[in-house]
Amino acid sequence: MGNNEPVMQDVFEVSSQPYKVSLFHHQITWCPQRRGCEDLSELVNLKIHDVLSVELLNCINSDENQNRTEAGCCVTVSSPNDNSARESLIINFAQRKKNSNDWKPKQTRFSHSDSNVLNNWLSFIQSKIQGIKSRPKNLLFFVNPYGGKRKASKIFEKQVRPLLIMCNVKSTVINTKYRNHVTEFLTSMSKDKLCEYDVVVAVGGDGTMCEVVSGLLMRGLDISQGDEAPLSPSPVPVAVIPAGSSNALAYTLHGTGDATTGAIHMILGGSVPLDVAAIRNHSGIHRFIVGQMSYGHLGDTLHDSEKLRWMGPKRYDYAGFRKFLSHATYQGSIDMKLSADEFHKHPTVCDGGSGCKECMASGNAEKPSEWRRVEGKFLGISGANISCRCALSPMGMAPFAHLSDGFIDLTLVKKASRVGHLRYLLRIAGDSRRALALPFVERYRVEEFIFTPVQCCEPSSSQDSIIRGPFMEAGSSASMVACGCDVRKQEKLHSVWNCDGELFLQPSVRVTVHKNLIRIMSRNLPDFSSINQQEHSSSRPSTVGSASQSNYDIRSGWM
Numbered sequence: 001m002g003n004n005e006p007v008m009q010d011v012f013e014v015s016s017q018p019y020k021v022s023l024f025h026h027q028i029t030w031c032p033q034r035r036g037c038e039d040l041s042e043l044v045n046l047k048i049h050d051v052l053s054v055e056l057l058n059c060i061n062s063d064e065n066q067n068r069t070e071a072g073c074c075v076t077v078s079s080p081n082d083n084s085a086r087e088s089l090i091i092n093f094a095q096r097k098k099n100s101n102d103w104k105p106k107q108t109r110f111s112h113s114d115s116n117v118l119n120n121w122l123s124f125i126q127s128k129i130q131g132i133k134s135r136p137k138n139l140l141f142f143v144n145p146y147g148g149k150r151k152a153s154k155i156f157e158k159q160v161r162p163l164l165i166m167c168n169v170k171s172t173v174i175n176t177k178y179r180n181h182v183t184e185f186l187t188s189m190s191k192d193k194l195c196e197y198d199v200v201v202a203v204g205g206d207g208t209m210c211e212v213v214s215g216l217l218m219r220g221l222d223i224s225q226g227d228e229a230p231l232s233p234s235p236v237p238v239a240v241i242p243a244g245s246s247n248a249l250a251y252t253l254h255g256t257g258d259a260t261t262g263a264i265h266m267i268l269g270g271s272v273p274l275d276v277a278a279i280r281n282h283s284g285i286h287r288f289i290v291g292q293m294s295y296g297h298l299g300d301t302l303h304d305s306e307k308l309r310w311m312g313p314k315r316y317d318y319a320g321f322r323k324f325l326s327h328a329t330y331q332g333s334i335d336m337k338l339s340a341d342e343f344h345k346h347p348t349v350c351d352g353g354s355g356c357k358e359c360m361a362s363g364n365a366e367k368p369s370e371w372r373r374v375e376g377k378f379l380g381i382s383g384a385n386i387s388c389r390c391a392l393s394p395m396g397m398a399p400f401a402h403l404s405d406g407f408i409d410l411t412l413v414k415k416a417s418r419v420g421h422l423r424y425l426l427r428i429a430g431d432s433r434r435a436l437a438l439p440f441v442e443r444y445r446v447e448e449f450i451f452t453p454v455q456c457c458e459p460s461s462s463q464d465s466i467i468r469g470p471f472m473e474a475g476s477s478a479s480m481v482a483c484g485c486d487v488r489k490q491e492k493l494h495s496v497w498n499c500d501g502e503l504f505l506q507p508s509v510r511v512t513v514h515k516n517l518i519r520i521m522s523r524n525l526p527d528f529s530s531i532n533q534q535e536h537s538s539s540r541p542s543t544v545g546s547a548s549q550s551n552y553d554i555r556s557g558w559m
C-alpha cells in the first residue's frame with residue numbers, strides 16, 4: 001500500500017451529514033458526501049501530528065463525557081444535538097486560527113453504527129499518537145503568581161490544565177513563593193528526580209524562564225573552576241507558557257503571547273536548540289540570559305518601573321516615556337569578539353534551530369574571530385540572544401538574532417538627538433530592521449563582549465572588581481568599576497542592566513555566549529513566508545517580514 005493510499009476509509013456522520021473519512025499514516029481527511037459524491041471543495045485535512053487526543057463517546061454516558069470536556073473550557077463540539085443513539089469517535093485536535101499565529105483546540109465527532117469500525121479507528125489513531133516520541137508525558141510546572149498581570153495561576157488552571165487532562169499528560173505544579181525559588185528548587189533536586197520529567201515548564205514571563213534555565217545549568221557547573229568553569233547542556237528540555245509582561249521568548253518562539261498556543265506546542269512535542277549567554281566576572285557566573293540584556297534607556301526604564309508594578313505591564317510604557325524625556329546618555333567602552341562568518345554582513349531572520357541555515361552554519365567560519373573596541377556615549381546598549389519579539393515590537397528589537405547560532409546580537413545606540421532617539425524607538429515598534437539602518441545605530445554579532453563604564457575618578461590600587469578587556473592595560477582608568485565618589489554622581493554616570501526583565505546593578509560586565517545549551521519546546525517558528533514573498537516583489541520592506549534567503553543591507557535596506 002503506497003503512502004497515498006488510505007489505511008482505512010468509511011462513511012461517518014459528522015454534524016448529522018454523511019462524510020467520507022479517510023485515514024492515512026500521517027493525516028485524516030473528511031469531506032461531505034452528497035448524493036454519493038464527495039464534495040472536495042469542503043475537504044478537511046488534519047495532520048496526525050496535530051491530533052491532541054482521540055476517544056470513544058458512548059451514548060449511554062454521553063452527557064457525563066460531554067460535561068467533562070466542557071469543564072475543560074477548551075473545546076468546541078461540532079454538533080451537540082446529533083447522533084444521540086450512536087457511538088461516536090471524538091477527535092480533539094489543534095488548529096491554527098486564520099491569519100494568526102494562535103492555535104486553538106477543536107473537536108469533531110464522527111458517528112458510526114458499527115462499534116467495531118469505531119474501535120479500529122480509535123486503536124489506529126491512538127497507536128499513531130503514542131508513536132510520536134517527542135510528546136512529553138510528565139511535566140514539571142513552575143507557576144509564578146507574581147509576574148505580568150498576576151494571572152499565571154488562573155491561566156494555568158483555565159488554559160493549560162484542561163489540555164493536560166485531555167491528552168493524559170501527568171503534571172507536578174509548584175507555585176513560586178519568592179524570587180529565585182525556581183533556581184533554588186532545581187539546583188537542589190537530585191538528577192534522578194529531575195530526569196523523571198520530560199520537560200520543565202515556566203508559567204510566567206522571561207524572568208521565570210531565566211530562573212528555570214539558571215537552575216538547570218547551575219546544576220552541572222563546577223564552581224571550583226571559577227570564571228572559566230565549562231557549562232554542560234541541560235539534561236531536560238524547557239517550555240514556556242506566557243503569563244508575564246512582555247513574554248518575549250514565547251512571542252519569538254510562537255509568534256504570539258497566547259497561553260493556549262504555548263500549551264498546544266508544548267503538548268504536541270518538538271523542540272529547538274537555544275543558546276544561553278552568561279554574565280561573568282572573575283569569581284564565576286553571575287547570571288544567565290535567555291532573551292536580552294540592555295543598558296541605558298531600557299535598563300533605566302526597568303529600574304523605574306519596578307516601583308510601579310501595581311500598574312501591570314503598562315508600567316513599562318509610563319516609565320519608558322519618562323526616561324525618554326530625560327534623554328540620558330552613558331559613556332563607556334565595549335570590547336567585543338566579532339563573528340567571522342558572512343552572516344554578519346548579510347543578516348537573516350531565524351527560521352528556528354535545525355531548520356535555520358544560519359544556526360546550522362555558525363561556528364564553521366574559517367577566519368579566527370577578531371576583537372574590536374567601540375567607545376563613546378550611548379543612549380542604549382543591548383545584547384540579544386533571541387530576536388525578542390513582543391506585542392510592541394512584532395519583529396523584535398534584534399530582528400537578526402538567532403536562537404542557536406552561538407552569537408549575541410549587540411546593538412549600540414549612540415548619542416543622538418531626541419528626535420533621532422524617538423525615530424529609533426518608533427522603528428523598533430514597526431519594522432525593526434529599519435531601526436538598525438539609522439546612522440547612530442550599530443549592530444554587531446558577537447561571541448563575547450565586555451562593557452566598561454567611564455569612571456568618575458582615578459582608580460585606587462585596592463579596587464578589585466575589575467573586568468579586563470583585551471585592550472585594557474592593568475590599572476588603566478577604563479578598567480575600574482568601583483570608587484569612593486558620591487553615589488549620586490555615580491548614578492548619573494552609570495545605568496543598570498535589564499537582564500530578561502530583572503535588574504542587574506553592576507554596570508561593568510563580561511558576557512559570553514554558549515551554543516545550544518538548552519532545548520526549548522517549539523514546533524515551528526512563526527511563518528512569515530507569505531509576507532516574505534510580498535517583500536520580494538516590492539522595493540521597500542513592509543511592517544512585518546523575514547529577511548531569510550534575501551539580501552537585506554543594514555545600511556541601505558533592501559538590495
Ligand SMILES: Nc1ncnc2c1ncn2[C@@H]1O[C@H](COP(=O)(O)OP(=O)(O)OP(=O)(O)O)[C@@H](O)[C@H]1O
Pocket residue numbers: 144145146147148149176177178179180181204205206207208209211243244245246247248500501502
Ligand atoms: N512569589 C513571588 N513573589 C515575588 N517575586 C516572585 C515570586 N515568584 C517569582 N518571583 C519573581 O518575579 C519576577 C518577575 O517574573 P516574570 O519575569 O516571570 O514576570 P514579568 O517581569 O512580569 O514578565 P516579563 O519578564 O516577560 O516582562 C521574577 O524575577 C521572579 O524571580
